[in-house]
Amino acid sequence: MPQQTLKIAVAGAGAFGREHLAVLARRDDVTIAGVADVNQAAREAATSDFGVEESFADAETMLDAVRPGGLIVASPGFTHLPIAMAALHRDIPVLVEKPVGLSAAEADALIAAEARSRAFVLPGHILRFSTPYREMVEIARSGEIGTILAVKGRKHRDDSHAVRYADIDPVLMTMVHDIDLTLWITGGTLESVLTLRRPSDTVRSETIVTGSDSAGVLWNLTNAWAIPTECPADRIEIVGDQGSVEMEAWRTIRVYGRRARQIDVAPGAIDDMLAVEIGTFLDGVRSGEHPGVVTLTDARNGLAAMEAILASLATGQVVTA
Ligand SMILES: NC(=O)c1ccc[n+]([C@@H]2O[C@H](COP(=O)([O-])OP(=O)(O)OC[C@H]3O[C@@H](n4cnc5c(N)ncnc54)[C@H](O)[C@@H]3O)[C@@H](O)[C@H]2O)c1
Known part of the structure; x- marks a missing residue:
């Protein structure tokens, strides 16, 4: 029909x-x-x-x-x-x-x-609609790597960002995606965090976030807007007590543990995310029901995490969310 x-x-x-x-x-x-x-x-x-x-x-x-x-x-x-x-x-x-x-x-x-x-x-939240990111998160949450102990994310951008987006903190502009990803992976909310930046007075800098969440998972997220050439690929690593899974974005997922394997990311996956996101939205419009995947509560938890991360950056102290 x-x-x-x-x-x-x-x-x-x-x-x-x-x-x-x-x-x-x-x-x-x-x-x-x-x-x-x-x-x-x-x-x-x-x-x-x-x-x-x-x-x-x-x-x-x-x-x-x-x-x-x-x-x-x-x-x-x-x-x-x-x-x-x-x-x-x-x-x-x-x-x-x-x-x-x-x-x-x-x-x-x-x-x-x-x-x-x-x-x-x-x-x-576009990464939630990405096929390889979904695959990696499903592996992590399936129990295959055991209890999740830590999520480590690296998301660098070239230093033109420091000029183009001088008024926006890199946490809000770039790290926001890894914050949402970490919340998605662990299902928890950020509880305490220490954020450090060098040099501390410019967005052309390296930022390191170390935290722990309500699911008992450690967070280690890094971002630099200081690379003058092509950047290293975005990388996410999830460590469990029975193995680990990591992704070099848009290239490869590697699983270490009982069933070690490498999964190549299909070409074009990066271009499909927005189409999948919009398709999911249209399905919801048709059915009259929220289509799931990501909710306002997820978004709220991400914003609360960002507020704690920025409060720690401003004070240099551990902040309890
Ligand atoms: N999910 C992602 O990966 C991703 C990537 C890029 C941008 N974004 C988001 O998309 C949004 C737009 O970003 P962008 O890069 O297109 O910015 P942009 O500055 O290129 O475009 C924003 C547009 O909104 C218009 N605008 C401003 N106030 C408006 C209003 N009150 N009503 C209607 N239009 C108004 C501006 O005139 C401009 O044309 C931001 O929220 C950004 O965070 C998301």
């Missing part, structure tokens, strides 16, 4: 909003009913490039004019709370790019609004 065509709207037509629009434009079960952007050039380019029906300067005006079946929010972080609230208030399901809000308190406000609404919020 042919699927019902969904009317989807997008708020924010900048770099990542255009990625969302490109995925939507490739689907034959969606019409892009509206795009909202405060920047006229951005909304006009999106309208002509992706066959959008109507464009607006304001997201709330668009929701009332278009009454979409679902909304994707890809505007800057500080706009996420008011736009997502406006959608929930109108019972319109919403996919909100990370971060869902600027603080755990903002995420709490969204959780309360979701409870009052017939609609849901799907946080756009």
